[in-house]
Amino acid sequence: GENVEQHPSTLSVQEGDSAVIKCTYSDSASNYFPWYKQELGKRPQLIIDIRSNVGEKKDQRIAVTLNKTAKHFSLHITETQPEDSAVYFCAAFSGYSTLTFGKGTMLLVSP
Amino acid sequence: DAGVIQSPRHEVTEMGQEVTLRCKPISGHDYLFWYRQTMMRGLELLIYFNNNVPIDDSGMPEDRFSAKMPNASFSTLKIQPSEPRDSAVYFCASLLEPTVSGANVLTFGAGSRLTVL
Numbered sequence: 001g002e003n004v005e006q007h008p009s010t011l012s013v014q015e016g017d018s019a020v021i022k023c024t025y026s027d028s029a030s031n032y033f034p035w036y037k038q039e040l041g042k043r044p045q046l047i048i049d050i051r052s053n054v055g056e057k058k059d060q061r062i063a064v065t066l067n068k069t070a071k072h073f074s075l076h077i078t079e080t081q082p083e084d085s086a087v088y089f090c091a092a093f094s095g096y097s098t099l100t101f102g103k104g105t106m107l108l109v110s111p
Numbered sequence: 112d113a114g115v116i117q118s119p120r121h122e123v124t125e126m127g128q129e130v131t132l133r134c135k136p137i138s139g140h141d142y143l144f145w146y147r148q149t150m151m152r153g154l155e156l157l158i159y160f161n162n163n164v165p166i167d168d169s170g171m172p173e174d175r176f177s178a179k180m181p182n183a184s185f186s187t188l189k190i191q192p193s194e195p196r197d198s199a200v201y202f203c204a205s206l207l208e209p210t211v212s213g214a215n216v217l218t219f220g221a222g223s224r225l226t227v228l
Contacts, residue, residue: 043219043220043221044154045219046218049216089154099156099217100156101153102153104153104154
């Protein structure tokens with residue numbers, strides 16, 4: 001089955017810095033890659049996603065890049081703010097039974 | 112839409128007791144998923160349904176766990192008997208069958224935090 005590896009497990013940055021979270025996947029059939037943000041005590045919420053026919057997608061301060069050949073995708077957050085502090089999950093999606101989440105990255109943004 | 116609705120939000124029970132978690136998916140969504148989240152194992156898919164039919168329950172940890180979806184607007188996850196290692200947050204999520212150009216947006220409920228003493 002699909003295996004999604006996510007790094008780093010924790011990431012501490014200063015406010016205003018950029019943050020990058022990386023994920024790799026194993027199933028070359030995966031074609032959809034969502035990113036979820038989970039604040040403490042709350043549900044995961046979709047923040048951005050990318051399909052396999054696109055290499056990069058941007059939404060204000062967040063962007064996602066995808067390298068299908070290398071089977072990895074990354075989340076980029078620029079000009080980080082304290083409210084960006086949360087756990088971020090990547091996922092790879094090749095069919096509903098194989099939606100697989102990474103272990104998560106705890107991002108801490110210090111003022 | 113009120114989103115995916117789960118109940119109870121918190122449940123504290125003693126080992127051996129039966130636990131029933133409930134979920135109401137977003138109206139019109141034809142896929143429903145049950146996930147379990149712990150610090151150690153992250154987000155685990157337990158089971159999912161399509162049009163009320165269980166499709167893949169390979170993630171259900173053992174026979175103590177069962178899930179049903181009697182109609183399009185309601186699902187339950189039952190643990191009987193419960194054990195301390197079942198303590199976790201259980202999320203329900205729903206999804207609309209995507210079109211070729213649609214987005215696969217999996218929407219989570221607020222979760223049910225289960226503590227088994």
